[in-house]
Amino acid sequence: MVGLGIIGGSYARGLTKAGYTVKAIDTDPATIQYALENGIIAEGTTEADRKIIGEADLLIFALYPHIFKEWIAANQWFLKAGAILTDVTGVKGRLVGEIQDMLRDDCEYIAAHPMAGGEKLGIWYSDEKKFYDANYIVVPTEKNTENAIETCRQIGEILQFARISQLPPYEHDEMIGFVSQLTHCIAMTLMTCNDTENLEDFTGDSFRDLTRIARIDDVMWSELFLSNKDALLHQMKLFTMEFSKLERMLMEADKEGIRDMMRRSTARRALFEKEKPEEKPEA
Amino acid sequence: MVGLGIIGGSYARGLTKAGYTVKAIDTDPATIQYALENGIIAEGTTEADRKIIGEADLLIFALYPHIFKEWIAANQWFLKAGAILTDVTGVKGRLVGEIQDMLRDDCEYIAAHPMAGGEKLGIWYSDEKKFYDANYIVVPTEKNTENAIETCRQIGEILQFARISQLPPYEHDEMIGFVSQLTHCIAMTLMTCNDTENLEDFTGDSFRDLTRIARIDDVMWSELFLSNKDALLHQMKLFTMEFSKLERMLMEADKEGIRDMMRRSTARRALFEKEKPEEKPEA
Numbered sequence: 001m002v003g004l005g006i007i008g009g010s011y012a013r014g015l016t017k018a019g020y021t022v023k024a025i026d027t028d029p030a031t032i033q034y035a036l037e038n039g040i041i042a043e044g045t046t047e048a049d050r051k052i053i054g055e056a057d058l059l060i061f062a063l064y065p066h067i068f069k070e071w072i073a074a075n076q077w078f079l080k081a082g083a084i085l086t087d088v089t090g091v092k093g094r095l096v097g098e099i100q101d102m103l104r105d106d107c108e109y110i111a112a113h114p115m116a117g118g119e120k121l122g123i124w125y126s127d128e129k130k131f132y133d134a135n136y137i138v139v140p141t142e143k144n145t146e147n148a149i150e151t152c153r154q155i156g157e158i159l160q161f162a163r164i165s166q167l168p169p170y171e172h173d174e175m176i177g178f179v180s181q182l183t184h185c186i187a188m189t190l191m192t193c194n195d196t197e198n199l200e201d202f203t204g205d206s207f208r209d210l211t212r213i214a215r216i217d218d219v220m221w222s223e224l225f226l227s228n229k230d231a232l233l234h235q236m237k238l239f240t241m242e243f244s245k246l247e248r249m250l251m252e253a254d255k256e257g258i259r260d261m262m263r264r265s266t267a268r269r270a271l272f273e274k275e276k277p278e279e280k281p282e283a
Numbered sequence: 284m285v286g287l288g289i290i291g292g293s294y295a296r297g298l299t300k301a302g303y304t305v306k307a308i309d310t311d312p313a314t315i316q317y318a319l320e321n322g323i324i325a326e327g328t329t330e331a332d333r334k335i336i337g338e339a340d341l342l343i344f345a346l347y348p349h350i351f352k353e354w355i356a357a358n359q360w361f362l363k364a365g366a367i368l369t370d371v372t373g374v375k376g377r378l379v380g381e382i383q384d385m386l387r388d389d390c391e392y393i394a395a396h397p398m399a400g401g402e403k404l405g406i407w408y409s410d411e412k413k414f415y416d417a418n419y420i421v422v423p424t425e426k427n428t429e430n431a432i433e434t435c436r437q438i439g440e441i442l443q444f445a446r447i448s449q450l451p452p453y454e455h456d457e458m459i460g461f462v463s464q465l466t467h468c469i470a471m472t473l474m475t476c477n478d479t480e481n482l483e484d485f486t487g488d489s490f491r492d493l494t495r496i497a498r499i500d501d502v503m504w505s506e507l508f509l510s511n512k513d514a515l516l517h518q519m520k521l522f523t524m525e526f527s528k529l530e531r532m533l534m535e536a537d538k539e540g541i542r543d544m545m546r547r548s549t550a551r552r553a554l555f556e557k558e559k560p561e562e563k564p565e566a
Contacts, residue, residue, distance in 0.1 A: 115485070115487040116487065117487070117489070133488075134487060135484070135485055135486075135487060137485070163484065165484060165485070174479075175479075175482065175485050178477050178479070178482065179482060179485055179486045179487065179489070179490040180487065180489055180490070182473070183473070183489045183490050183492075183493045184489065185526070185529055186469055186473065186493065186526075187489075187493065187548070188529070188544060188545060188548035189522060189525045189526045189529060190465070190466070190469065190522065191547075191548040191551050191552050192525055192544060192547050192548050192551065193521045193522045193524070193525035193526075194461050194518065194521050194522075195551075196457075196458075196461070199458065199461065199462060199555075200554045200555045201418070201446065201448060202398070202418055202420070202448070202458050202462055203418075203462045203555055204398040204399065204400070204417060204418060204462065204463065205399075205400075205416075206400070206462070206463055206466045206467065206470075206495075206496050207462040207463070207466050207555070208555060209466075209492045209493070209495055209496070210466045210469060210470065210492070210493050210496075211552055211555060212489075212492055213489050213492070213493075214548045214549070214551075214552040215548070215549045215552045215553070216545045216548060216549055217545075218541075218542040218545035218546050218549070219542070221545060222538050222541045222542045222545065223538075225533060225541060226533070226536055226538060226541075229533055229534075229536070232533065233530065233533060233534065235477065236526070236529075236530050236533075238476045238477050239472060239473065239476045239477075240523070240526065240527075240530075241476070242472045242475055242476035243468070243469075243472045243476075243519070243523065244523075246468055246471070246472060246519075247516065247519050247523075250508060250509070250512055250515065250516055250519075251512075251516065253509055253512070255505050255506075255509060258501075258505045258508060258509075259501040259502070259505045260501075261471060261475060262471060262499045262500075262501035262504060262505060263501050264474075264475050265470070265471035265474040265475050265497045265498070265499060266497070266498045266499055266501070268474050268475060268478075268497075269474050269494055269497040269498045270498070271483045272482075272483045272486055272490070272491060272494060
């Protein structure tokens, strides 16, 4: 594991529990100490230790995107021949090609995206059950081998993700632009657009639900937004166009139009229930 | 209780449990039957029963806004002199004045708003604990007496709301336009703005959180939106302006601007936590 935050830490817990020998590199000494003391990893270091790097069959990178590239540039020559590299980065587009282009020919990078986050940061919040409810997406390019794709899928199975799927980088980023990045844009906008005092005294669950993700790691997310700029701007435009339609219907007191949009919203939301909508219980 | 849906039913459960004799009027026979069989009410009818109406010291209306007005017009002459009327309607503005103006002089209407909903409808989902976590707002006008305001507050106490407060109708509606109606507008827009197939296979908790309230009762909410049109349009405009700023920063790759907005969002969201943000546990 390179990077042992909440995601890297949760990977480490799951893999260790499944019987794998997990070694970790993280620049934070407290993180490594915590991971060792709690049996999350077998070995750990705060340096890019050449021995640990050279012994690994599989390296999983859970780092900020730009650090991931720097790390590969600085350390790839210490990798074992045949090593497989994968990651947890939330945007794939250019990054996948860049890493694949710069990487040694006798190692292989296969991209993956565990769709799980959480507003809490650090290994302290890692959990071996973190992914039981989440999606895992393998994001291969035509450069990837069947063997690496299969290895990458197996990680998803070992960590017991609820669903494992596969998408090309472009489609992955379009989808992420919508379901993840647009939602974060909306949450932070809602949180900052009205600074009336004491609003918190009156908020109910709706407002709390819509702004849970408004607590956002600015270093990571600004980078993710900018690395997926075009897809995200496209999704923001789709949202704005639909929002303006609603605004206009309201201005014109077009009750039937508003009701129609509400009915479409309700019908479509039913598709997104984790479980089937409950039946009305028998009286 | 006039109207015995999820909110009316939860009121009835709480008041019955506290020892009050609760009688209910609801047009749906299955609702009345369920409420009687489950001990939620002492007596119930599907008609505007003159005897039940004439005996009530306190009437609580949990109806669609326009039905509330019709009900008062049709039935107010059967009320007991001195009866206090209250409600659960989500928008107050014109409604409060209209009802107070049309109501007999020897009865008093004091508005209230329990800020609790839920996407499930009907008494089947009512719960005596429904309000333990919620806000209750008493919304008096200058026509209201101290006695009625105090009675209305007591209902909030009996039902064990987490917080009881008081706002004039105009301020109440401004606040509701933001924390409740704008959030519903956003959720339904997000739900309808992109109809890519199979998106549900890739959604995580963020998207689910932001669209939970996209399942929306079109009859009630279209009415609530339109009865608070000006306040809601104002809030939509504040949101759109802030959202456009973010769009522009993204277009210009203004990383520092985006990070600044993220930090403001994170700081402000902390105010809205139900509990204090957790400390990082000791290593």
